[in-house]
Amino acid sequence: MDRRHLLKMGSLATLGHLARPLPLFAQQPKADFELRIAPVQVDLDPQRSISTIGYNGSAPGPLLRMKAGKPVTVDIFNETDTPELVHWHGMIIPAEADGTEEEQSPVVPPHGHRRVTFTPGPSGLRWYHSHAMAMDDLHKGGYTGQFGLVYVEDGNDKGSYDQELFLTLRDWEPFFSGSMEDDDDDTHDAPMLEKPPKINTDPNGLEVVSVAYSINDKALGAGDPIRVKQGQKLLIHFCNASPIENRRVALAGHTMRVIGLDGNPVPKPADRSSVFLGAGERADVEVIMNNPGVWILGGTEKMVREGGLGCIVEYAGLKNQPKWIDPKKELWDYTHFALPQSTQPVPKNVIDMHFEKLPRGMGKFNVWTINGKPYPHENEFVLQRGERYRLIMRNWTDDAHPMHLHRHLWEVVEMNGKKMGGLMKDTVVVPYYGRAVVDFTADQSGLSLFHCHIQQHMDYGFKALFRTT
Incomplete structure (x- = not known):
């Protein structure tokens, strides 16, 4: 084969390469935001540097400013060896974009890309973070540096600030420990309305500290x-x-x-x-x-x-x-910031839950249950779209649990027996041996994840799916 034939073949190969379809994201208009999941180094101080996974070369990731009601696209590139999920905490968006495996959101594959599109809202301070399960791997999911803030603006004047x-x-x-004191819940002086008459005194499992x-x-x-x-x-x-x-x-x-x-x-x-x-x-x-x-x-x-x-x-x-x-x-106390009571009618539909801990229920780790069972709760919490629900959360454990419901806002209407209203939240701390009651409208179709926002608790059973039909 002569040189001219080789050059011709090379030119045809080049043309063939150019003619092949470009990746889907390359054919799309530029996204409004881009997140790159990759290794980063966090220099806490001159003596401490942390190697972890973050967004766009830092941890926390960039502050994202969005406008309420204006659709956005986000290109997410995963430059790691494991699948990832980016959850938009506090946003009321479709389950496909919400970024959780349980809600059947598509993952961002290793060394792959995913584009998500959603309409930001409600306005205010939201945040984004990994929603990958970690289990006993303290270098995955929420334990990494994958977190950042989102501020959703609505155009209304928030006041004058310097x-x-x-x-x-x-x-x-x-790291895992079975001996460190847990002083973080800050609720031991609150009424213990849900303290069981008999406390499980079995040795506690290892916890993350x-x-x-x-x-x-x-x-x-x-x-x-x-x-x-x-x-x-x-x-x-x-x-x-x-x-x-x-x-x-x-x-x-x-x-x-x-x-x-x-x-x-x-x-x-x-x-x-x-x-x-x-x-x-x-x-x-x-x-x-x-x-x-x-x-x-x-x-x-x-x-x-x-x-x-x-x-x-x-x-x-x-x-x-x-x-x-x-x-x-x-x-x-949430009542410091709330009205004396709700102005909405009491919902006819009631979901009554109790939370328990099974010490060393999974080998050396505790298991967390809702109504006596760990995740999954197949078809247990089925809601009718548009209906109002009252969720009673009874904490039968000696931890204060920050409970989060995806894709919804709820109104806190009772805390440890004290009535209140008007306080809208997406995450509510249920006190040590205490009780919290919230009302919400099932206005999002499909699956919505309900879970404790402490990663280890969620990974070891403390979650459930709400199915809105």
């Missing part, structure tokens, strides 16, 4: 401080992005006015010395900077704060040693 801050609470390098923490990607003392001036008004958006713990945070020397929970305006804004957030919960707070100094904003538990859960707030012209003052003891 600074707007987005702060995620996070723990790192999780951590001793390394950060706000955003920096541990306390690392990174730049939050610089403020006297008299400024700050709007702070908090998100507890931990897959492990509930947390309480405070800004030493200052009061925080809670104006929103889970991205939704509260009926009654209220001043608090600290804010308690279950895993997955968010809070919007206003702070008037009226106490000049150099202060610590961080976790109220000394060990957690000194382990990194904090940042420095520095008034202009001051370079003092950062100061911490314990906030006054306050019971965190």
Whole structure:
């Protein structure tokens, strides 16, 4: 074969290559947003660097600003060796886009791509994170750095602020332990209306814990401080992005006015010395900077704060040693931010649940059950579309559980026997041996996942599917 024939064949091969169909995403218009799932390094401080999986080269991933009611497309590229799922927490969107295997959302394949399209809403602070199961692999799912915030804007004026801050609470390098004290639930002083007459005293299984923490990607003392001036008004958006713990945070020397929970305006804004957030919960707070100094904003538990859960707030012209003052003891109670009772009729449909823990129910790990059974609950919770439902959550365990229902908002109408109304949330902490009651409308067809937002609890049985027909 002569050189001319080789060149001709090469040209035909090139033309053939160009003629082959391009990947589907290459034929589509450019997406509004792009997320790349890939290994990242998080430098918590000069002595600690974490290797994990994140979005777009960082953890947390980029803040995504969307407009309520305006459809968006998101290209998700998975540059890892395992399938992934990106869940849009707090969004009311179709199950296909919601990003959960249980709802039959398609996965993002290893070294593959998926485009999702949805209409963002409701407005307010939402977030996105991996919804892959981890089980006993602490380098998967929620234990990685796959999390980031979404702010859905509706065009309405939210007020005049000198600074707007987005702060995620996070723990790192999780490990299994059977001995560490669990002080995160912060609800032991609340009424224990659901405490069983007989407590299971079998030895507890291993649980996931951590001793390394950060706000955003920096541990306390690392990174730049939050610089403020006297008299400024700050709007702070908090998100507890931990897959492990509930947390309480405070800004030493200052009061925080809670104006929103889970991205939704509260009926009654209220001043608090600290804010308690279950895993997955968010809070919007206003702070008037009226106490000049150099202060610590961080976790109220000394060990957690000194382990990194904090940042420095520095008034202009001051370079003092950062100061911490314990906030006054306050019971965190949703009723502080709610109306005395709901203005909606009491739903005729009632779903009554009780939560239990089976110590070492799966080898060295605990199993979590709803109404005596772990996931799956085949055809157990079947809802009629458009109907209103009352969900009674009875916690028969010694943990405070942040319960989340995908693709719906619910109204909290009772907490430990106290009536309330008007408070709309997507994640509700059911207290230690306590009870929470919420009302919601089954307005989303198909499957909706209900689960505890602590990753290990969810992985080991603490979830159920609601089927709306």
